[in-house]
Amino acid sequence: MSTYAIGDLQGCYEALQQLLQRIEFDPARDRIWLVGDLVNRGADSLAVLRWARAMGDSVTVVLGNHDLHLLAVAEGFVKPHRSDTLGGILTAPDRDALLTWLRHRPLAYAAEGYFMVHAGLLPQWTTAQALDLAGEVETRLRAPNYRGFLAHLYGNHPDRWEESLHGIDRLRLITNAMTRLRFCSPDGVMEFKTKGSPEQPPPGCVPWFQVPGRASIGSPIVFGHWSALGLRVETDCMALDTGCLWGGQLSALRLDDRRVFQVACAGLAGVTRWQ
Numbered sequence: 001m002s003t004y005a006i007g008d009l010q011g012c013y014e015a016l017q018q019l020l021q022r023i024e025f026d027p028a029r030d031r032i033w034l035v036g037d038l039v040n041r042g043a044d045s046l047a048v049l050r051w052a053r054a055m056g057d058s059v060t061v062v063l064g065n066h067d068l069h070l071l072a073v074a075e076g077f078v079k080p081h082r083s084d085t086l087g088g089i090l091t092a093p094d095r096d097a098l099l100t101w102l103r104h105r106p107l108a109y110a111a112e113g114y115f116m117v118h119a120g121l122l123p124q125w126t127t128a129q130a131l132d133l134a135g136e137v138e139t140r141l142r143a144p145n146y147r148g149f150l151a152h153l154y155g156n157h158p159d160r161w162e163e164s165l166h167g168i169d170r171l172r173l174i175t176n177a178m179t180r181l182r183f184c185s186p187d188g189v190m191e192f193k194t195k196g197s198p199e200q201p202p203p204g205c206v207p208w209f210q211v212p213g214r215a216s217i218g219s220p221i222v223f224g225h226w227s228a229l230g231l232r233v234e235t236d237c238m239a240l241d242t243g244c245l246w247g248g249q250l251s252a253l254r255l256d257d258r259r260v261f262q263v264a265c266a267g268l269a270g271v272t273r274w275q
């Protein structure tokens, strides 16, 4: 049995199938972790969602910002962006089953000595604390009044963690950190505009995983979301978004021995990276 963590799919179903062949994935024996952003921008988000759901316990997913965007669009709380490719899901006969399944996925996951999150963690959070905080959002997303959360999900504030935060502000901050974070100040104020290279941080900011003394140092964290980072496999920090959508690669990291498997992707013709 092997466990593989796979980077952001964003509807790249064909590349996913090629990668699964490459690693000789057997759902009866192996496990797949997906770092989130299963859907949107790419060609076949519907097929990705159907596959992940059908795999049952063989596939573990954490939610990404595009997955939450799909849920908010489906409920009518935000309008689709011009570059969204969510129509196939929204008009599918199994739409409700797929969206309900997606809404019940976790925001963070830990097993086998690894912690998985879509984007990142704030410097004050240990991975154990982050699991608890993710649980607060998951509870709300699974509750009968989940629409009230999705309706107030969008926004960049509050932008720093305080234990005293409560209500929707607390849930929005946790969700933003775990699904959108790239850069923050050394004391954890999040910056959401900059998507480019970690070598060109916005003023006063550093990549979240390079904050000196962050509480999660030493805990191996697998994440995606940041295609400009490229593949990084370091002692406690593994970035797996290798720009499948943009004609890069789709990457799988075998957690047992940290071997990397990749397939090249056709990507979207004429689309500029990091839009």
Ligand SMILES: [Mn+2]
Pocket (backbone or CB within 6 Å): 037, 064, 065, 066, 118, 179, 224, 225, 226
């Ligand atoms: Mn993302």
